[in-house]
Amino acid sequence: MKAFTVHSGIVLPIDRSHVDTDQIIPKQFLKSIKRSGFQDNLFDSWRYLEEGHPEQNANERRINPDFVLNKPRFAGASILLSRENFGCGSSREHAVWALSEYGICCLLAPSFADIFFSNCVKNGLLPITLDASLIDRLFELVHHQEGFSLTVNLPDQCILLPENEGSIAFEVDPFHKDCLIKGLNEIELTLTYADAIRAYETRQKQLTPWLFADLDPKS
Amino acid sequence: MPKTLYDKLWESHLVAHREDGAALIYIDRHLLHEVTSPQAFSGLKEAGLQPWRVSPNIATPDHNVPTVKRELGIQGIEDEISRIQVKTLDDNCRKFAIPEFTLEDIRQGIVHIVGPEQGATLPGMTVVCGDSHTSTHGAFAALAQGIGTSEVEHVLATQCLLQKKAKNMAVQVDGSLNTGVFSKDLILAIIRQIGTDGGTGHVIEYRGEAIRNLSMEARMTVCNMAIESGARAGMMAFDQTTFDYLQGRPYAPKKEEWESALDVWQDLASDDGSVFDAQCSIDAGDIRPQISWGTSPEMVVDVEERIPDPKQSGSSADLHTRALDYMGLEPGQPITSVYLDRVFIGSCTNARIEDLRIAAKVVKGRKKAKNIRQAMVVPGSGLVKQQAEEEGLHSIFLDAGFEWRAPGCSMCLAMNADKLGNRERCASTSNRNFEGRQGYGGRTHLVSPAMAAMAAVVGHFADVRELLQ
Numbered sequence: 001m002k003a004f005t006v007h008s009g010i011v012l013p014i015d016r017s018h019v020d021t022d023q024i025i026p027k028q029f030l031k032s033i034k035r036s037g038f039q040d041n042l043f044d045s046w047r048y049l050e051e052g053h054p055e056q057n058a059n060e061r062r063i064n065p066d067f068v069l070n071k072p073r074f075a076g077a078s079i080l081l082s083r084e085n086f087g088c089g090s091s092r093e094h095a096v097w098a099l100s101e102y103g104i105c106c107l108l109a110p111s112f113a114d115i116f117f118s119n120c121v122k123n124g125l126l127p128i129t130l131d132a133s134l135i136d137r138l139f140e141l142v143h144h145q146e147g148f149s150l151t152v153n154l155p156d157q158c159i160l161l162p163e164n165e166g167s168i169a170f171e172v173d174p175f176h177k178d179c180l181i182k183g184l185n186e187i188e189l190t191l192t193y194a195d196a197i198r199a200y201e202t203r204q205k206q207l208t209p210w211l212f213a214d215l216d217p218k219s
Numbered sequence: 220m221p222k223t224l225y226d227k228l229w230e231s232h233l234v235a236h237r238e239d240g241a242a243l244i245y246i247d248r249h250l251l252h253e254v255t256s257p258q259a260f261s262g263l264k265e266a267g268l269q270p271w272r273v274s275p276n277i278a279t280p281d282h283n284v285p286t287v288k289r290e291l292g293i294q295g296i297e298d299e300i301s302r303i304q305v306k307t308l309d310d311n312c313r314k315f316a317i318p319e320f321t322l323e324d325i326r327q328g329i330v331h332i333v334g335p336e337q338g339a340t341l342p343g344m345t346v347v348c349g350d351s352h353t354s355t356h357g358a359f360a361a362l363a364q365g366i367g368t369s370e371v372e373h374v375l376a377t378q379c380l381l382q383k384k385a386k387n388m389a390v391q392v393d394g395s396l397n398t399g400v401f402s403k404d405l406i407l408a409i410i411r412q413i414g415t416d417g418g419t420g421h422v423i424e425y426r427g428e429a430i431r432n433l434s435m436e437a438r439m440t441v442c443n444m445a446i447e448s449g450a451r452a453g454m455m456a457f458d459q460t461t462f463d464y465l466q467g468r469p470y471a472p473k474k475e476e477w478e479s480a481l482d483v484w485q486d487l488a489s490d491d492g493s494v495f496d497a498q499c500s501i502d503a504g505d506i507r508p509q510i511s512w513g514t515s516p517e518m519v520v521d522v523e524e525r526i527p528d529p530k531q532s533g534s535s536a537d538l539h540t541r542a543l544d545y546m547g548l549e550p551g552q553p554i555t556s557v558y559l560d561r562v563f564i565g566s567c568t569n570a571r572i573e574d575l576r577i578a579a580k581v582v583k584g585r586k587k588a589k590n591i592r593q594a595m596v597v598p599g600s601g602l603v604k605q606q607a608e609e610e611g612l613h614s615i616f617l618d619a620g621f622e623w624r625a626p627g628c629s630m631c632l633a634m635n636a637d638k639l640g641n642r643e644r645c646a647s648t649s650n651r652n653f654e655g656r657q658g659y660g661g662r663t664h665l666v667s668p669a670m671a672a673m674a675a676v677v678g679h680f681a682d683v684r685e686l687l688q
Contacts, residue, residue, distance in 0.1 A: 020651075022651070022653045027633060027656075030254050031300040031301050031304050032304075033257035033303065035258045035261075045655050051641075085415060089351065089653060090632075090651075091349060091351040091367055092255065092367075093255070093369060113416070114449070114451045115446075118366075119367035123369065174240060175239040175240060175381075186381055187266065187377060189381070191376070191377060197271070197377065201245075204245070208483060210341070210480055211341070213274070213470075215277060215318050
């Protein structure tokens, strides 16, 4: 997994609450068996003026000029700002892959849906939960300043605002922080507990043997 | 100290506790389908890893499968990309010796219907699947949660999940549901009350008299939509109803093991005096048939109500205006004045035998209304389909002009050929009314199977209680 320490970038404002993962990446793109190739379809039905299909050439599609992603001032944005309950709905990790491939490294919102939050961390993206009043202020700043950028410092747990406008402290789970800063591979980490897993299994096999039965697919 | 059901399930699966607060939780059952597993299997292969254990895994294709021409098997999937995805699941299951109910198998179906039906979901288990509606299995007093693909790979490789314990939330449902009001109405009413993020960070336990009186099928409908209120898992205590449902299921324990399992399962309820971090209560007797009007599962009205006016929606005004615009509805319009183009009875929420019986009861002796272009019934599994056919339910639907399809997720998420056209309006027994969920530009109204059936024969929304009382 890629590591996250300090990141500076342009802020992309998605000023809607309850953005669901069906909007982040619509279902027709979930037919892929790969982990990549989703960036052109991020927010597909908001970003283009007609329905999208897999294996289309994005350059030949009619874009929606009103959608923020298509506005030149937000080109190259890497920090996504949104409203409460971002990422609700389907567990599809394709939503995070699409954001990541597009270049989003960090997300700011008053709240995130649980599965989406966990999917972000497992892909090296940092979701930060901030008070709704701070999110309001950031939307104001983005609105008024072309090229509004932030610097997110994970080790120090602070977001630096431009032009001496101060900084915002944020909370992060210590385990997530460690994983992100080191870019840890969770499977390798868990396998260091292999003995504890085997000991658990030995114990449980005595208590609840039916949970260790082989499933005969012919039965 | 008294423990909640979630506390008990968490503690009995705790493998290791880290100082930073994260824990390693053992996973007893892992359900797989074609959409969220291929990248996990690729990751496993790239890392040169084998599954930690094979037997906790069961797979079946469901999201992407056609609901017609099933006699052709995988060759009947016309869309090449979909066909490759289903074939990839078959190949991966064969390579890693994971039991799979393939397209040709009568046990194939929607993964959350197949697991319980086979007795592969048992009380006291931890259950995961790369699908947010895994919360369904919590109806069996199990800790069941949806996971992302990285976690699918993690569970395959280690049989564990790395996570922090969530908070406890109690949803108390007293009283009893009136005739013509079903568990789908109950869960929609709950979501309407607590909101789509009311359960975020929590595991919800549904409890109270009304929950105890629900069948297993109805309980699964409630837990299925826990995620629609933000809770990764929903659950209910073990009782006689759970016992009766499971006895004799193919993968349920047998003989002496069944007896010892019962001893363990009896304790699967929250202790008296358990403390919950959050609570809410609702009286089942107050609930009327529910209909969603907007683009979020919390945007719901009673059948007698009108579409709300965004001017009275406070801070949600923008959201509501946008939803009305997408749905093509006017504020103040009675919900019963809304005419439909299509009706979909199916999905992991409402495609069990009981759902089909209820819908058939409404449809019997009636005809699909002329303005309804299509009314489709998609059973949740091959076995549900078989059972319904033995009971003659399919004839009732066919005689009324409905279509009787083969099992799969179908128009719940419209990954296969079953989808709404732009601006088409659908009464649907599924779980999400998000923009485009059932097809680009499609307009979804979430309802119970009875209300969907009623809409199909009347052509617009109508109160099914008038017919059932």
